[in-house]
Amino acid sequence: MGGRMIYSLKISITFILLVTLIGCNTNNNNNSLEDDKHVELTEISTSELDQSPSNQVKRRLSKHDGITSINAVNTSKTLIIAIEFHHNKRFNLTDLRKKYKKEIEKIVPNLDVELSTDKKLVFELDELEKKIEDNSITPKKLMKKVKQLTKLMKEQT
Incomplete structure (x- = not known):
């Protein structure tokens, strides 16, 4: 009778664990769907520095699931993008970077495209x-900073 009771207890505990795990998994999926729909991006408009390529790319990428934040800045020659993904999508970062870089290169074929998922680059591009939005950077300083960030991105890969 003791063996039967232990077996029954094991079955009950297993059942409770399964129900709990399934319940937690369902809640996580709902949260991730809500998070996927909200993308943080700022479209920059300034008369001195044309950021329309950056804004165009941000709008296009914001339609993809899993992206939570997009920062992008461009000069007349280079476009730098930093993307943050929802934690569920972070397992395929290499594939996602390649995929989105190809997509962006089709949108702005006349610019050199650099894409990163590094948090430091997200912060740097946000700053x-x-x-740019405050008009507190000159075109020359912007070009210098973009070159600096491009070099940093290439060193990290």
Whole structure:
């Protein structure tokens, strides 16, 4: 009788664990769908520095699931993008970077495209976007900063 009771207890505990795990999994999926729909991006408009390629790319990428944040800045020659993904999508970062870089190169074929998922680049581009929006950076300084960030991105890969 003791063996039967232990077996029954094991079955009950297993059942409770399964129900709990399934319940948690369902809640996580609902949350991730809500998070996938909200993308943080700022479209930059300034008369001195044309950021229309960056804005165009941001709008296009914001339609993809799993992206939570997009920062992009461009000069007349280079476009730098930093993307943050929802934590569920972070397992395929290499494939996603390649896929989105090809897509972006089709949108802006006349610019050199650099794409990163590094958090430091997200922060750096966010700061740079704010300076452009506030007109507190000159075209020359922007070009220098973009070259600096491009070099940093290439060193990390």
